[in-house]
Amino acid sequence: MTVKIILTEPNKILRQISQPVEHVGENEQRLMDDMLETMYAAKGIGLAAIQIGFPKRIIVIDLAKDQTEKNPMYFINPIVHNKDTEQTTYEEGCLSVPGQFAEIARPKKIEIEYLDYHGEKKILKAEGLLATCIQHEMDHLEGILFIDYLSKLKKSMIIKKLSKQKIKPERIVV
Numbered sequence: 001m002t003v004k005i006i007l008t009e010p011n012k013i014l015r016q017i018s019q020p021v022e023h024v025g026e027n028e029q030r031l032m033d034d035m036l037e038t039m040y041a042a043k044g045i046g047l048a049a050i051q052i053g054f055p056k057r058i059i060v061i062d063l064a065k066d067q068t069e070k071n072p073m074y075f076i077n078p079i080v081h082n083k084d085t086e087q088t089t090y091e092e093g094c095l096s097v098p099g100q101f102a103e104i105a106r107p108k109k110i111e112i113e114y115l116d117y118h119g120e121k122k123i124l125k126a127e128g129l130l131a132t133c134i135q136h137e138m139d140h141l142e143g144i145l146f147i148d149y150l151s152k153l154k155k156s157m158i159i160k161k162l163s164k165q166k167i168k169p170e171r172i173v174v
């Protein structure tokens, strides 16, 4: 397993629409292993394949706080069947928008259909942080980031800040 580089905003790749997986085989499983490793290394709770540059409809999630008790979840080609009309708000962050957080409202409960790590069709009812995280990751599959829900001013301030951080040289060694 390999820790990959997580792409950060602004980056046009993050705006791509990810394509459905046709077959869950060794290559897809290796990608999921790398995604999980990358997510753990970055101390995130979820990751979409596009965040490491693969425009495939693949998501990994692990809400376990303590990495000694891992609980990895894999979602391939997820579709939302049902959304609650009731909303809930979480302070969201994103590994592709480092250091930025904002309260985002989303449906509290969802029901999704997806393929698991072995390519088997599954249905899951999720609520709370899991529902929020799944929706955050599914947005990545459409090229959407949580900052897209903020006011134009807040969003542009965040992008400006991130662009500046990007051009700042790490260190100049002579």
Ligand code: GNR
Pocket: 043, 044, 045, 046, 047, 048, 051, 090, 091, 092, 093, 094, 095, 096, 132, 133, 136, 137, 140
């Ligand atoms: O690590 C993450 N934490 C988080 C917190 C609240 C709502 C969503 C998330 S997902 C994020 C990792 C990430 O960027 N996934 O795409």
Ligand code: NI
Pocket: 093, 094, 095, 096, 136, 140
């Ligand atoms: Ni994210």
